[in-house]
Amino acid sequence: AQSVTQLGSHVSVSEGALVLLRCNYSSSVPPYLFWYVQYPNQGLQLLLKYTTGATLVKGINGFEAEFKKSETSFHLTKPSAHMSDAAEYFCAVSAPGNYGGSQGNLIFGKGTKLSVKP
Amino acid sequence: DVKVTQSSRYLVKRTGEKVFLECVQDMDHENMFWYRQDPGLGLRLIYFSYDVKMKEKGDIPEGYSVSREKKERFSLILESASTNQTSMYLCASSSGLAYSYEQYFGPGTRLTVT
Numbered sequence: 032a033q034s035v036t037q038l039g040s041h042v043s044v045s046e047g048a049l050v051l052l053r054c055n056y057s058s059s060v061p062p063y064l065f066w067y068v069q070y071p072n073q074g075l076q077l078l079l080k081y082t083t084g085a086t087l088v089k090g091i092n093g094f095e096a097e098f099k100k101s102e103t104s105f106h107l108t109k110p111s112a113h114m115s116d117a118a119e120y121f122c123a124v125s126a127p128g129n130y131g132g133s134q135g136n137l138i139f140g141k142g143t144k145l146s147v148k149p
Numbered sequence: 150d151v152k153v154t155q156s157s158r159y160l161v162k163r164t165g166e167k168v169f170l171e172c173v174q175d176m177d178h179e180n181m182f183w184y185r186q187d188p189g190l191g192l193r194l195i196y197f198s199y200d201v202k203m204k205e206k207g208d209i210p211e212g213y214s215v216s217r218e219k220k221e222r223f224s225l226i227l228e229s230a231s232t233n234q235t236s237m238y239l240c241a242s243s244s245g246l247a248y249s250y251e252q253y254f255g256p257g258t259r260l261t262v263t
Contacts, residue, residue, distance in 0.1 A: 040189070063250050074153070074239055074254035075192075082250075121191065125250040136182075137252055141191035 033058045033124045037140035045148045050094075050109040052143050054122035057103065064105040065123040065137065066096055075121060081105065092116070117147045152176070153255035155240050161261045168227040170258050172240030179245030181223035182252065183207075183215060186237040198223055199245065230262045 038053040056062055063082050067075040079090025086098040092115075096107045105122060123137040156171035174181065180199050184192040184207075194207030196215040204215050212234060216224045223242075227234055237259050241252040 065251060067254075072158075072257070072259075074256045075241075075252075076254070077251050080251055136194070136197065137250065139192040141189065 033062065033138045035122050035124050035138055035140035037120075037122050037143050039143055040141065041144045041146065043146040043148060044112045046114055047111050050107070050112045050116065050145065052107040052120050052122075052145065054096075054105045054107065054140060055103055056105060056122070056124045058124055063125040064096075064098060065125070066090065066094070066105075066107050067121045067123065067139075068092075069119045069121065069142075071118075078107070078120075112145075112147045114147050114149065117145055119144045153240055153242055153253050155238075155255040155258050157258050158256060159259050159261075161263065162227075162230050163263055164231060166227075166230050166262075168230045168260065168262075170225040170227075170238055170240075170260070172223045172225070172242075172255055173221055174223075174242040174253070175221065176242065176244075176253070177220065178242040178253075179220075180243045180252075181217065182241040182243075183213075183223065183225045184239045184241065185209070185234075186239055186257070192239065195225065230260075232262050234260065235262045236260060 034057045036055045065080045066078040069075045079088045081088045081098045089095045094109045119142045121142045122140040125137045153174045182197040183195045193209050198204045198217045214226045237257050239257045240255040243252045
């Protein structure tokens with residue numbers, strides 16, 4: 032079975048500082064990995080995803096994440112935080128057979144709220 | 150652009166009422182999902198469907214049912230609403246193709262049961 036752990040339910044950074052949101056996963060098969068962002072009172076929006084190929088994945092709004100199989104990690108980074116990055120971020124993993132063999136199911140972490148100080 | 154719409158952004162219902170939450174997607178996606186989101190608990194899967202008239206239970210199906218009569222529409226039903234079902238409800242859809250598991254989310258319905 033798959034699982035996702037996000038370290039830190041709240042992260043606070045200063046504007047212009049590095050953003051690092053941690054995600055570790057567990058999967059018995061090669062995983063697909065995702066980062067989603069949720070702004071207040073909105074649904075989730077895909078930031079980036081890793082399926083196969085290049086392990087460094089670039090997403091929208093200057094975010095990127097690196098798939099490290101040996102560390103079972105998929106941490107999200109952004110070199111310089113902006114006030115508009117304040118939101119909740121969710122890491123998710125998917126693999127065939129999460130539920131009775133049905134494809135396309137995602138297992139989500141509990142989320143990390145990012146605050147950006149001026 | 151994929152669009153997933155939900156019938157209401159905010160809903161207030163009384164205990165014991167039957168509640169319908171509607172979700173429509175316009176991308177001909179095979180898979181559709183209902184989640185509830187609560188602070189500190191993240192997203193929890195209630196039900197999902199990978200084809201018309203097909204449904205599967207997720208992690209927390211108790212107190213809920215679903216209906217999928219058309220490919221684009223997936224309804225969540227609270228048969229007898231209770232206060233512990235006060236939550237944010239998110240609908241999502243995805244393609245059934247193996248290389249594209251990303252899910253597209255609607256804006257959410259914040260349901261309050263009094």
